[in-house]
Amino acid sequence: MTVELTGLTKRYGATTALDSVDLTVESGEVHALLGHNGAGKSTLIKCLGGSVRPTSGTIALDGRPLENLTPRSAIDAGISVIYQHLGLIDGLTVSENLFLGNELTAGLFVRSRSQRIVAAESLARIGADIDPDIPVGALSSGGRQMVAIAKAIQRDAKLLILDEPTAALSPVEAAALGRLVLQLRAEGLAILYVTHLLNEVMTLADRVTVLRNGRAVWAAHMAGTAKGDLVRAISDSAGEAPAEASNVDRSGVPALRVPAAADGVDLEVFPGEIVALYGLMGAGRTKLLESVYGSRPSSRREVELSGEAVTLGSPGAALAAQVALVPADRHSQGLFLSLPAQENSVTRAMAMLARLGFRSPTREREVFDEAASLMSLKPHNPALPAERFSGGNQQKILISRWVTSASDARILLVDDPTQGVDVGARTEIYAVLRDLAREKGMAILVSTNEPEEVIALADRCAFMADGAVTGIVDVPGTTAEELLSTIHPSDADDHSDATASPSPGNRTTTRETEAA
Known part of the structure; x- marks a missing residue:
């Protein structure tokens, strides 16, 4: 075929x-x-x-x-x-998953025994030693992958x-x-x-x-x-455009220091600096950001904020310490998709903008207009639900929470900032992040698996593998090809x-x- x-x-x-x-x-x-x-x-x-x-x-x-x-x-x-x-x-058995939507029936009844026999044959064909009666949720990731392939083979897949x-x-x-x-x-x-x-x-x-x-x-x-x-x-x-020489002052105390894990090296981000956390999928980039931010209870870790050792036990504690996170999954972790753009943009600042305990629509609109202008949001429509914006503009709304005069964030963690974002919006987002660092002195830690993003954004690049930072290089003078070669074994x-x-x-x- x-x-x-x-x-x-x-x-x-x-x-x-x-x-x-x-x-x-x-x-x-x-x-x-x-x-x-x-x-x-x-x-x-x-x-x-x-x-x-x-x-x-x-x-x-x-x-x-x-x-x-x-x-x-x-x-x-x-x-x-x-x-x-x-x-x-997960709640269905292996055989039930294999036949979901194509059940073997006799009248109104499912022929469960026949399904189990065929499922066992399909699994055996691909060499998977899996019990057809076990719930899929009890399998390892590899076992689940085998079940999905067995399902395709059972349907006589050609491609x-x-x-x-x-x-x-x-x-x-x-x-x-x-x-x-x-x-x-x-x-x-x-x-x-x-x-x-x-x-x-x-x-x-x-x-x-x-x-x-x-x-x-x-x-x-x-x-x-x-x-x-x-x-x-x-x-x-x-x-690719060559990275500009970095003018970051690293003589003082870093805004963020993450002590080394296992055989890794310390990670430091100074005020006014953008550090890229670069590695393949599964390297542990997201886990590190979430552990710093306190949103991953099982892996919270001690960090230093401006020289003070702290463990941020929750996102609320992180925000109180002026540490903010832009998550990778803007739909499930970042935005309230059915709410208007303005509500999404100013959600963190509502309490600060309130007067006498009541929300101030006027002040909220002023902050939204400031955010929309800084982010080049299109359309500049405060009432439009977030779900009606393009992917790039949704990402702008999410980042806009931390760019205005109403934000007190001094450390920004950004996970995969341009995932599903078009080229034009990428350029605008990069410009905003660079301005946050250069003009406001914000320390920014960006997680990415794209070498061009490292070149476009970062002053330094921290390589990650197996949950640890394995090395750090200055980005100016480095090419995307060199970065990509570094994370792939030779x-x-x-x-x-x-x-x-x-x-x-x-x-x-x-x-x-x-x-x-």
Whole structure:
């Protein structure tokens, strides 16, 4: 089977999520899809899975166009998407999850015994030693991943799409999944493998495509491709602006000091400085921010604020100490989506703006106008619910809580500041964060897995792996390519693993020069 995307384009209003993408996945091959957050990977697989309808372009199966795809018609066509969060129901058994929506019935009754027998056969086919009667919620992350794959195989998938499949797996579980992927390739499945781990690409993939800003900017057969080629394709060093020299005064006491964990090094952020916390998914970046902020009770840690040792036991204690957090998940952790933009923006300042115990609509509107102007919020509409704004403007609303004269924050923790944000809004958000540091003297710690974001924002970069800060470098004079190379181990720089030898093929490469 051959799945071919031709000129696939998806626009959301003025934002182009996919821009004329061409991509082909053949039976019996693993095609890796790479790119930073916001590159268009999720939109592409949602188009293939039928949950998003492309604006233009075609999706063809063995030369036959698939029109008006829905999740059900995609499954019927043999396309199965396993998203990062798997879509399993913890309270149901393994066999019930495998047959959910496709139950075996006899009249009004579910044939539970027959389902268990078929489920056991599906699990055995992929080498998963899992009891069909156990609740999915009792399984490890690796076990849940196996159940999701068994479900796809049971539905006779011809194209299997894996979205960051090892993000939550242990090394042992990830290795087992890799062996399964190679087994399924040998059985003739077409596999689209979305990942950020270059060693996985080197070990598993036959071909690779890199997306950037919605475009397919680089493609190659893996035979003869080195990891350095992937790093250069992803990093877009040719288009990066060099970081400006830092003028931060580090002679005094840091605003924030996080003592070293395990074999790591101390992390310090000085007033007026932006430090990037940089590492792969699973490195522990979010956990560190949340432990400092007090929102992760199981991992609270002692830190120093302007030289004073404290343990912030809750977000309330952190805010009282003038430490603020911009979370990565703005929908579930940051915004009140049904409330107006103004309510979301001034929520932290309402008590301070109140008069005689009553809210002051006039003063709140003044602060919102200040925030909207500083953030270049579009539209500048205080009454519009947050859910009606674009992703980039939602992020601006969230950050705006800490940028106005009504905010007393002096340390700002920012987790993945531009996830799902368009290029234009990214530039505006970067400018605001730099101004907070330079003009207001705020100490800012930014978590990111994008090297270009480090170059665009930071004075220094702290590398993270396995929950610890492993090293710190000055950003001026450093390139995105160098940063990306640092966080990827160099023990697989050639594609020579005999166990995972790809199908032979000539390498092809395409590059584009993109406008900012």
